[in-house]
Amino acid sequence: MIALPVPMIVALLLGYLFVRAVVLGNTTRLLNALLLACALQSMTVSLVHYYGFDDVRPLQPIMASLIPALAWIAFLESAIRTRFRLSDLWHGLAPVIMIIVMFVAPAFIDALLGGLFVGYALAIILALHRQGNDLAHSRLASGPVPALIWRVIAGALIVSALSDALISASLQLGMDRAPGIILSIFSSLAVLVIGFLALSPDLAIAKDHTDASKEDTQPSPSERMEPEVPIHEIMAGLEQVIVTEKLYLDPDLTLARIARRLGYPLKQVSTAINAQTGENVSRYINKFRIDHACAELGRGQNVTTAMLASGFNTKSNFNREFLRITGKTPSQWQQQSLSADT
Structure with a gap:
């Protein structure tokens, strides 16, 4: 009977999910790249620690350094803005820096990896704190789910950093078998969580996201510095387009599309709604x-x-929002409504 180590099982599963995501085409390229990086990292761990391929050991920290950087750029693309920027290329230096450290100061490899994972995780958490649940390109029908998914991904990055710290500590204490157990439990679980969540339908591409990328040859209103606009003006314009054009019936409606339609920056629209209604x-x-x-x-x-x-x-998002607003499930509400009419 063939027995596969946990990291290899995770690698094969994530590899399958990557191929499926590419074929279906319902996730961004950066989320696909994140998924592939997680699969390759798990494969590398398995080859080194369970199959004795020491020749690929140098690839392990290099592949690992890619994951938090890709998570951050994918977060920016799907949640904050519409297009890739040249400044994002700086994040691609993470594996380059790792290679330099491997040759110049190998003792700092673990510290650099931990710093990358924790640093990018905190960057995601802080960006979510500033944005609230109002992510620019997440479908509004999904409610708080996309923001929750990114918080869990950030948590998984931190768990992965902690696992590296545990491995270093166990080696210092002479616990030679501990790294394999830690990699099988903590690291593999963290990578698997990141990979699975990257494929969540709540992070899937909204139509207005791809359309907006074509319009971004010039800065959008949400990206330009503009003077403060009175809240009542934003709300008046918003209520007009919402009621007359019934934008809410579009399942792909996002905050970015609303902001473009109104001609106001994203943050101002979000702030106005929160100030006027107390809701996001x-x-x-x-x-x-x-x-x-x-x-x-x-x-x-x-x-x-x-x-x-x-x-x-x-249905999950619909049922959740229906219960939150009406206090009843859709079926319960319909039964009471029809009974009242008879």
Whole structure:
């Protein structure tokens, strides 16, 4: 019977998911690159620690240094802005710096890896704190899920850094078998979590994201420095386009698209909604969607039809928002509504 070590199983699983993601084409290239890097890192760990391929050992820290940098750039692309910038290329220096350290000061390899993983994880967490749950290119129908996914990915990066620290400590204490166990449990789990979450449908490309990238030859309103705009003006314009054009019915609606439609910066739109309603952008938009869904259910439409007609594309998100706003499940609300009409 063939027995495979945990890192090899993780590598094969992530490799399959990478191929599937490329074929389906519903994730960004950077998220695919992150998934592939996780698969290759797990494969390298397996070859070195379980199959004795010492020749590929130098690749292990180099591949590992790619993961946090790719996670950060993928986060920027899917959550903050519309296009790749030349300044993002600086993050590609992480493996170059790692190679230099391997030759000049190998004793600092573990410290550099830990710093990269923790540093990029904290950068993601801080960016999410500034943005709240209002991520520029995440579908508003997904609510807080995309922000939660990125927080978990940041947590997985920190866990991976901690596992490297545990390996170093165990070697210092002469616990020769500990690194294999730590890699199998902590590192493989962290890499697997990052890979799986990168494929979440809540991080999938929204149509307005790809359209926006074509429009970005000039800076968008959300990227330019503009004077403060009164909140009531932003809200007046927002309510007009939301009500008259029914933008909330588009399942691919994002904060970036709303900001472009209004001609105001992303942050100003988000701040205005929060100040006026006490809620973030996704909750504000989903309130219109749930009202529309209630009207559909009241006319006798089934739950799935009402969900799709109201701008939601997954039942989990629809049910969560419906329960939050109405205090009932869609089925319960429909039963009570129809009973009241009879």
